[in-house]
Structure formats: structure tokens, C-alpha cells
Amino acid sequence: MQPDHCVCRALILAAGRGRRMGAEAPPKALLSFGGKSLLARHLTILDACGVHQVAITIGYRAPDLRNEVARHERGGSVVLIENPSFRDGSIVSLWHGRDVLRSGMPILLMDADVLYDRRVAMRLLASSHKNVFLLDRAIEPGEEPVKLCIDNGRIVDFHKRPQIDHQWHGESVGFFRFSPSIAAELADRVEGYVNAGQTHLEYEEPIRDMVLAHGGRDFGFEDISDLPWIEIDFPEDVQRAETAVLPNLIA
Template sequence: MSVTSGEPAFPNVLMLAAGRGRRLGRDPGEALPKVLLRFGGRSLLERHLQRLTSAGAGRVHLVVGYKSQLIEAELERLGRRADVTLIHNPDWQEGSAVSLDAGRAVLQAGGPVVLMDGDVIYGQALIERLFRSRHEAALLLDRELEPGDEPVKICVDGRGRIIDFAKRPEAAHEWHGESVGFFRFSAGVAAGLAERLQATIAQPGGRALEYEEPIRAMIREDAERDTSSGPAIFGFEDVSGLPWTEIDFMEDIAKAEALLPFLDGVPA
């Protein structure tokens, strides 16, 4: 399952789950962390852990902030507390780049890393495709996306290379798809992301930025690199047609519930 020769087959997982989910419009006093939303009787967190275990993940590192004690209680209920390392981000109300920075040690640990948004529901086939990718740095791309600025877009040129990665792309490109918000990085790319992340956080206004910004900077540099000496570092796996949805708004909860028959009990 390893992407890069000589690397461990079981990547560490770094999952971002520190925010409150303000766009769901719930009462702050009653709102749960999004990874505790339940679908089909199971929390998103339980679903993540089951999918990741089946895919062959290593240690799961969960960046938490808002009502983190409830997440810890869910892990205890599931009997999975010993399986997950909780990383507390006291500044969870800032940009998500700060949450990624809280998990910087995972990026620097010297092995491959799977980086994930915690607010996505998906089937086993999707995560398997990421784990089996042979790209040094892999993104998941869905060609079916809603128009507008909300989806993070993976922009591809005529050679099939990723040349931009943003809600509002700037680079001219042949076509684009939506990012699922899941990534698989080799040890070297993960370490490079940790360095770029530090620089991002240190710049004026850097703590308000989203975690995609340093990844985008690395993608743009890779797109400009002469590939005569080797293949592109960043590539994508096409997951068009596989069931998934990110849960940002109330209507996304309805979408997730509608997807359940296609997620559960369906072979990967």
C-alpha cells in the first residue's frame, strides 16, 4: 500500500476536527463538534475510525478544540481512546492553518501522512483509493461539483497536472474538480508542508488563513517545476461517482442522510 518505496505501509492520520461548525447555524450552547453528528446511529468519528482501520491506517491523531471533552467521551464509549492521540488546539477559533500547525509534529515524524477534514462522510472505496495512490502527494478529486466559490477546486492542465488549488483559482487551466479534503503525503512532502506551514503562520494575517494555503503554495511551485528530471510531486485520484459529502451547512446533513444506503453495507 506504500506510495513511495521504502516508506511504511501504514501512514499516520492527521484529522482536523477542532472547529464549531458555525455555518450549520446551530445554537452554540447545544451544538456538538461536527465529528459527533450521528448518521445511521453512528457518529462521524466512529465511521472515520472504522474506515481507517479497514484501510490499514497507522496511528490516528485528532486535532480538537471546541467541546473536546465530548469527543474524548465518544472515544471512551467506543473503546477507542487508546487508539487515538488527541491534539488540543487552544486557538481553534482562528484559521484552520492553526489547527494543522497544532499537528505539525505528525508531519515531521518521518513517515507518510494522511491529512483529513473531520466533517466528511464517505464510503470505504473512497478512502481505499487514497491509501492505494502511487502519487508522492495525492489529492482526491470529484469532477461533479456545484458552481460557485464554496468548493475548493483542484485545477488541472492539458497534461493532467495539478496547477492550482483554491476556492477562487488564479491559474489558467483546462478543467477542475472538487477537493474532498483528504490528502496523502510521503514523508518528504509532509516535512516540506510542515516548513511551509510555519512560514504561513508567521506572516501577517497568517493565523487567519485556511490550511489549504500552504498546500496550494507547494502545488503552484510543483506546477512550475521542470519535470524533465522527474514526475510531478502532486497528483490526484479521481473519485467521481463515489458517494461522499462535506458537512458545512444544514442542507448537507440531509445530503449525508440520503447517502447512507450507498455508504453502508456496500463493498469497497
């Protein structure tokens, strides 16, 4: 049974254009599976898990995203944060959400372009770790997946091209739960990068900085290899989502 209310806020990053999906593609958060957009699925799952405060960064085709949120009836509040610089790296979207990170509440940070089972969010919320990454051991080879690197049960690196020796790694799902203090630290690190003009970076860079600065001690992970999910990066991911993931979802 899920709680009626979870004392945390979700910050969903949905501003990007998704250039690899093609010039005329809609925002990836609006891709529909089983008659329901990824964004609507996020909101439904968060509602079911008791997360009733949600902020969403929007940018590319922002009116379409606003309309989609307006169509979705839910019990909690949704705040839309516009990122006019959505062509820059995703670190800029996180910078626009810095007040959410500094809200004094635990934060769920979530990529919008993921089709996933409700149990993925439940496992993130139920974790005994205060600061949690999710990983899948079934990782595809190559540089594209962001890798969460583990050594002796501890997170030691977080990067597409890891630089630190480790025993094994899995693919990051792009969902995190951070304590209020770590979320605020993340906001500070993001602000430092943006103030230095490094707006081309992805949001994983300041998260990696925190992991290295803390020696991985304050971070844990949950393995969701047994649950269906997929990140939509390329047109072929849509087909895989429809045939291999959607039929297996509890959402």
C-alpha cells in the same frame, strides 16, 4: 482484501466550531448518521484500511470529542492534540499537528466533517502517486467548493477562486496523502504562516503554495466521482447526507 497494517499516520482536523451549522450545533465530527458519528466512522474506516496510528486535532467542545474517541474500540493508537485557538483558521489546527507532519511517515491528512464510503480511503491509499489529492468532477458552481485544477493531466492550482488557467477542475474532498518529505515541507510552510501572524487562513493555503512551488510535478490525483461522499458545511447538507449518501455507503 485490506492489509493488516498500513505504514502511514492519519491526521484528522476536528477542532473547528462549524459556525455555519448554528450557534448550538455540536462539533461536526460528532454529527451522527446511521447511529454512528462522523468521527467514529473515520476511525472504523481507517482501522479497516490498516491505518492504526491516528492523531486528531480537537478544540471546540474538546471533552465531547475525547469521550467519543474513548467510546470507540480500535486496534491502534489515537493521539488527541488540543488546539485552544480553534476560532482561528484551520491552518492553526495543522500547525498544532506539525509534529505529526514531521514524523518521517507518510501522512493522511483528513477533514473530520466528511461522510464517505470506505472505498474513498482505499483509493487514496492504493494510489500510485506518492502525494495524492482526491477530487470529484460533480462540483457545484460557486466559490464555496475548494477546486483542484487540472491542465494536461497535471495539478496547476488548488483554491476556491483559482487564478491559473486550466482545462477542468473538480471539488477537493479534503483528504490527502503526503510523502514524509512533502509532509515535512508542509509543516514548515504552515509554521511560516503562523509565525507571521496569518492565523486567519485555512490549511489549503500552504498546500497550494507547495503545488505552485513544485509546478505540480510531485503531486497526483485520484478521481472518486463514482463514490458517495459529502462534506457537511451547512444544515441542508445533513439532510442530503441522510437521504442521498448514507444509503449508498460501504463503510
